Amino acid sequence: MPAPGVFSSLILVYKRFDISALSAYIHRLCAQPPICRLVRRRTSLKGGIVRLRWRLVFLVTLLLGSIHPARAQAVPGSSSLSSQDEDFPGNWFHMVSRTQAEQPHWVTPVATTTPRLEQEFRYDISWQPGNTGITRENYGGGKGIELIPQRHIEIILVAPAAYIVHNNPEVRDGFGDWSFLVKYRMAAANEEGGNYILTAFLQVTFPTGQYNNGVTNTIITPTIAYGKGIGKFDVQGTFGVTLPTGNEANIGRTFPWNNAVQYHLYKKLWPEVEVNYTHFQDGPHDGQTQVFMTPGIVFGKFHLWKRLGLTAGGGFQIATTHFHTNNHNGILTVRFPF
Numbered sequence: 001m002p003a004p005g006v007f008s009s010l011i012l013v014y015k016r017f018d019i020s021a022l023s024a025y026i027h028r029l030c031a032q033p034p035i036c037r038l039v040r041r042r043t044s045l046k047g048g049i050v051r052l053r054w055r056l057v058f059l060v061t062l063l064l065g066s067i068h069p070a071r072a073q074a075v076p077g078s079s080s081l082s083s084q085d086e087d088f089p090g091n092w093f094h095m096v097s098r099t100q101a102e103q104p105h106w107v108t109p110v111a112t113t114t115p116r117l118e119q120e121f122r123y124d125i126s127w128q129p130g131n132t133g134i135t136r137e138n139y140g141g142g143k144g145i146e147l148i149p150q151r152h153i154e155i156i157l158v159a160p161a162a163y164i165v166h167n168n169p170e171v172r173d174g175f176g177d178w179s180f181l182v183k184y185r186m187a188a189a190n191e192e193g194g195n196y197i198l199t200a201f202l203q204v205t206f207p208t209g210q211y212n213n214g215v216t217n218t219i220i221t222p223t224i225a226y227g228k229g230i231g232k233f234d235v236q237g238t239f240g241v242t243l244p245t246g247n248e249a250n251i252g253r254t255f256p257w258n259n260a261v262q263y264h265l266y267k268k269l270w271p272e273v274e275v276n277y278t279h280f281q282d283g284p285h286d287g288q289t290q291v292f293m294t295p296g297i298v299f300g301k302f303h304l305w306k307r308l309g310l311t312a313g314g315g316f317q318i319a320t321t322h323f324h325t326n327n328h329n330g331i332l333t334v335r336f337p338f
């Protein structure tokens with residue numbers, strides 16, 4: 001059945017997902033002191049980029065909602081739609097549970113982005129000893145809130161931006177770049193139906209970092225993600241390319257390829273080994289290749305309250321190539337799925 005007009009679809013999405021509440025939440029988030037200072041600073045230095053950032057978040061959420069066929073066929077003002085609106089949280093969580101039940105029930109690896117759709121808040125911390133002996137600390141890791149607004153779709157919003165500590169008096173600490181990532185699950189089956197998944201990513205990173213703690217131009221990163229499970233083993237991987245929208249000669253392109261092999265042990269333990277590969281094209285590391293072996297372990301999921309859970313883990317990255325920008329990196333990750 002063909003979908004109604006664009007305006008009708010957008011009106012339905014607006015009613016169904018309470019965009020005004022999302023907008024109010026974003027404004028409250030921006031009012032927090034550290035974020036408020038960052039917004040004012042970046043607005044003064046980058047013009048309207050912060051305003052553009054929030055408009056993009058709003059539009060992505062709105063437009064993704066409009067492609068769901070079941071909602072496009074709903075009739076505005078019907079009693080069924082009104083009753084669904086009254087129980088929006090319950091209906092939304094039911095949709096999330098149904099969507100996640102259709103895919104494998106592995107755990108997200110320490111470093112590799114999972115092809116599975118997740119709904120959680122995630123916070124990572126990493127320690128990266130450089131070749132000069134100085135360790136850079138990254139608080140946040142470019143993670144944040146992960147939401148499933150529609151079946152087959154996930155949106156990741158970095159919140160807050162990572163805070164980078166250089167431990168070097170010559171380099172100023174500050175917040176890094178802000179980004180968002182959209183996942184579209186193209187195919188999947190749970191453990192009873194084949195235990196596999198295939199997902200497409202699109203990430204956009206904006207140059208909002210303080211004191212040069214980020215890139216100079218917006219970067220777009222398309223990625224293909226995949227996974228397959230056999231018994232208690234599973235493999236999850238991603239392959240992508242970073243595409244700067246300007247200043248490519250200085251920023252360069254990278255081709256990241258990450259793979260994680262996990263084993264499910266004693267219900268709550270997920271030991272793993274990851275291979276994190278990056279090839280550099282153009283930029284300061286043109287032609288170089290960097291590879292890390294990353295043994296790690298993830299614990300969970302532990303039930304906390306109602307839908308809220310806890311998953312935590314860590315890993316240790318060891319460079320296996322002669323060229324590497326850092327080595328012996330420690331990673332700590334904490335997630336609160338809901």
